[in-house]
Amino acid sequence: MLGIITYGSLINHQETAGMETSPASIIPIKLSTFKRSFNQQPAWRKSSGEHSAVLSVQAAEQNWLNGVCYCFYDFDFTALDNRERGYLRAEVHPDRISNYQGHSIPELKEVFIYRGKGKYQNNTLLPNPDYLDICLAGAKHWGEEFYRDFLNTTHINNGISLREYLSPS
Secondary structure, three states, rough: EEEEHHHHHHHOHHHHHOOOOOOOOEEEEEEEEEEEEEEEOOOOOOOOHHHHHEEEEEEEEEEEEEEEEEEEEOOOOHHHHHHOOOEEEEEOHHHHHHEEOOOOOOOEEEEEEEOOOOOOOOOEEOOOOHHHHHHHHHHHOOOOHHHHHHHEEEEEEEOEEHHHHHOOO
């Protein structure tokens, strides 16, 4: 079985409703050694000035993030690679994934994640409000613990957490 880890808008089930192949299972997961940040210029989403960032991930040994793993017996990446054209598909070792309580991860032979292309990285941008709303709705769908983890493990400009950004002092 193969897994595709999503961590931004694709954690929202409405964003994946039109997938050509239905997943065998969809599981909320935790992924170690990666950091999620709003530091990516969109490749196809409409943007407006400094409030245009979408999410990307970077390798970061001391960090982790949560996401959703779509598990497939077989998958044609053509449409997803096109949708994620501002990103590169990269393989992730399955031992970096852990489950949320009450969810089981099937045996995955291959696991992939999309990482932003360097030419689209911009650490001065703030989140695209429409994209942020899609991500927050998706995170809430997976429950209170998942939502809390999403707020705490998502970074703005590689600095403050999304929780701090949404509730400034």
